[in-house]
Amino acid sequence: MTPTEELSFQMWVSLDPSECRTRWFDHDDPTRNGDYEVLSDLQKIHPGEICQQPIAIEVQTVSGEPASNTSDAFLNYDATYGFACANADQGSRSCEDYRVRFTCPKEFCQVSDQCRTRWLNGDNPSEEGDVESILQLLKTFPGQVCRNPISIEAQTASGISAKHTGDTFLSYDVTFGFACINGRQKSKQCEDYQVILTCPSDFCQGCRTRWFDLDDPTRRGDYETLLRVQTLYPSQVCSQPVAVEAMTVSGVPAHQTGDVFQVYDAARGFACVNAEQPGGNRCQDYKVRFTCPLAFCSV
Template sequence: MIQLLSVAIVAGLFFESNQQPARVPDLVFLPQPGCWTEWFDRDDPSGTGDWETLSDLRKEYPGKICSKPVGVEARTLSGLTVAAAGDVIYVSDTTTGFVCRNQDQPRNKMCNDYRVRFSCPPAFCKVCWTKWYNRDAPSGTGDWENLINLRTENPGQICDRPLSIEAVTTDTLTPAVSTGQTFFIYNQNEGFVCRNTDQKSGWCRDYKVRFGCPCN
């Protein structure tokens, strides 16, 4: 019974997608057991929309996405889910990637700016995490957890080529992408920097970071 219901739901979604652009539910492509890639944000909606397609992402981030993703997740840069953002999504799947077109939005509204990540089989992205680092506080110009300084202060503790990075607040352990703050740097190659001047409140929260490294 459950299997038949699942087939009916999928068939309904396919039929709807051939009739008109549909708001894709966040759980249409449920991730299977595996691991998530880093977040990718290659486009913004200033043109025809936000095009985070797999073909373009693979060109700009070679080797970062597995050949056959099993799940996809999209969130706005401020951390909102697709449902919470309220946009009409043109496509969101593990074959094409994620596309929000401005022409599909009501009342001439533009799409939000999204970032995406993909769920891959466990063998693709086995990582070993470093400890958490918190070398700075936002009392000056901001919170500077940049990789070059972290390596200097913690020699031999961070691998030469990190695979991923994670940042959370030090007080509530809220993921950085869910705080709504703007980040000057947030990638595994440079580390994490939140500048007070970039925030509407004028003040960054205090963050700590860790890096995902290849397991020896």
């Protein structure tokens, strides 16, 4: 298993499928004042890996012995603060070296079955045409493109859907990607296209933020935009996410709701407008989560 795969796998671990547990964290050593595994410190060191308000904490030595089986006295041991063992409280000896794991609300571990990239524009039609192949996108946008997309959507750089341009396409599928050849067009010139990919959920599992629910669809719609998340929670989301997931607050993936989305990409976030829904329906209440470059989780 590569380091990247290991990080992706260890974002959370649960022995009980009904629970949502983080991996084990060992930030401190008892070499000085003691061993302090403080929740607020761990959240800063490992953004996105621990929920804001854990509901339980487990503590054990780095060798796997439950803290309750040791003879140490603990200064703090709760899900709100974290864990603290002070050497001064142990008499003539030092604390053991401890690690902690948190249990989070179930929604922190909810996984959508797919996520969407940002709009990608790796070519222009100045020569033979506009070719946005999966292979070339993987090279041009490393870390931002999945190898096995579920679906692909194309539009012009100005936002017009490919199906409304009048161009004919040599390829428009998830196996190759998208290709428009100038010589095949009546005008002998393709539009400049960009594509967005829908990827399997495993593409989203590297460095994910928590779920954000900043708006309700009671007025114009539900706007869970990246800019708004960055404004309200600047330290909890990266500046350039590589993927976004959206689901209703009850856990239904966005693509299964039947709603029409005005915005749904990693660069802008998510927006569902009530006036654009079929049958006069109102948007569902959504939450979003972003996948960031791995470097964001290692700061």
